[in-house]
Amino acid sequence: MAPSAEDVLALVGRAVGPSEWLVVGQDRVDAFARSVDDWHWAHNDVEVASRGPFGGPIGHAHLTLSLVPHLFASLVGFAEGEDAMFYGYNRVRFPTAVPVGSAIRMRADLVDVVDIGGGEQLTVDLTVEIDGVERPACVAQALFRHYPVRAPD
Template sequence: MAHTFHGVDAFRSAAGQDLGAGPWFVVDQGRIDAFADVTEDWQWIHVDPERAATSDLGGTIAHGYLTLSLLPRLSSGIFDFDAVGRAVNYGLDRVRFPASVHAGERIRARAELVAVDDTGAGALGRVRYTVEVDGGTRPACVAEALMLVLPEPTSPGDRPIDTPYRAP
C-alpha cells in the first residue's frame, strides 16, 4: 500500500526515511517497441528479438531511458500526495543503469526520501530510486529524482510555481 503524504509538512518530516518498494511491473516487448517508436531509437538490441536472441544478450533489452521513464508509474505504488497544490518533477541527479532489463522481466522501484529542502514556495525533495529486476543481483537503474512539492494555494490568484527556486 502506498504511503500518502498529507500536506507539504508531512513530506518535509519524512526526510531520511526509506519509503519501501512498490509492486512488480512487467516490461514487455510491446512497451519496448512503443518506446522505440516514440524516441526513434530502433537499435536491434531493443527491437529485433531474433537477432538479440543469438547475441550475448540472449534477447531484447529495454532502453535505459524507458526504465527511467517508468519511475512515475513505479513510484505510484510507493507514495502519493493529498492536500498539496501539486508535486512536479524538478530534475534528476546521478542516473545510472547498472543492469539491463530483458523483455518480459519484472521490475519494481524502491524509494528513499534522502532529503527535503525548504524552497520558500514549498519543499524540494530528493528521492533516491533503485529499480530492481526480479531475480537480478544488480539494479537496472539508480537515480535521484528532485520533486518540488507546493502547498495548496491560499487564494485563487496564488501561483507558487512562479516563485523562483534557488538551490541551497
C-alpha cells in the same frame, strides 16, 4: 487535508517501497521505440537480439528511467489539493540491462527535503530492481518538487 510544509520536511530519512512489479514486455519496448525513434536491434529485433550479448531483447535504459514517475507515484501519494512534479536528476546509472519480459519494481529513500518557498524539494535515492536479478536495473537520485496546489480542471 494537505500536509503542512513541516509534515513534508519531516519525511527526511523515510524509506518507501517496494512498488508492485511491472512487466517490461516487448509491446512496451516497441511503443517506447516509436515515441523516441530508437529502433536499435538490441531492443526491437528479437531474432538478432537472441544472438546478442543479452540472449534476447532488452528494454531501453531510458524506458526504465521513464517509468520512474509512475513507480514513484505508486509509492508516495499526495492528498487532494497538492501535487508533486519531477524536477530532475543529480545522477543516474544503469548497472544491469532489463530483459524483455522481466518485471521491475522500485524502492525509494527520501534523503533530503528542503523548503523552497511555496513548496518543498525532495531529494530521493531510487533503486529499480529486476525480479530474480541481484544487481539493480537503475540507481538514481531524483528531485521532485511538492506544491500545495491542485492541478487545474
